Amino acid sequence: MCHQILTPFGSDVHAGPEGVIRDHLVKLICIITSKVLIILCGLTLLYSTKTTRRRIALLIENSAYSDLQILPSVINDVRDMRSMLIKLKFKVLSAENVDLAQLYAYEKEFYREIKPNDAVLIYFAGHGYHCKNDTYFIPLDHKRAGSYSHQQLIRRLNKNKENIIFIYIIDTCPQNSVQCDNIPMKTDKTCLENPHIVIYATQLGSKAYDYETKRWQVVGYKNGQLTSGVLKHMKTPNMDIRKMAKMVKEYVKLYATRPQLPEMQDNCLNESFIFNSIEHEEF
Structure with missing residues (x-):
């Protein structure tokens, strides 16, 4: 004074x-x-x-299906995503080619790791489908065991967790044919306990593509179309996730071998999230 x-x-x-x-x-x-x-x-x-926010991530890929199309880029996707997130100071749990029971086991292990104030990223790559306002990830044993609901995963991860932000990157094709008659309709449109953002590989009801080996590799790409864009733009210094999602959409639109437009859904996230902030600038 x-x-x-x-x-x-x-x-x-x-x-x-x-x-x-x-x-x-x-x-x-x-x-x-x-x-x-x-x-x-x-x-x-x-x-x-x-x-403030500690960073943790769960990465799951399924590519070695016995009864569905093989996805050659998916194993590259999850491994490259893991390397990128570790550089961006995430603690990462990842798994490759899992059945439904293994999916639930990894989810439970990851749930125990989540603490208040965390920034949580979930990444799925493989086959999936969209049905009655929900998206589903297809495990290797889906014909016997069924599929894995994204909406139910969101509800489980939110249970008894405080002040968390969730980021979901769903690199699956939501157009796979499936019988929806026995799957209940999801109607909850309200804000969940913790806010989240979802980035889908394509608009719901449209098809997402794996790379076309000959054309994609000629120009040096080894990842699927969505993951290529995410890996490119999440390392941009000081770019908010919403801006990143828009840049990924433009990237896929410009470079995709087939028409595909990623989609972002923002559920009540009222703060900025930057993957590569100043203190992580190392690219």
């Missing part, structure tokens, strides 16, 4: 020009000090906001 300079008798009288200069210097120092404190407080708040 800046105090007035007083004489021993408490008066406000200064001795000539020197007193005036001294007053101006004191006021100037006070102004500069207050501005510096405001800037430092702002930088402290910005830094603490960026570093």
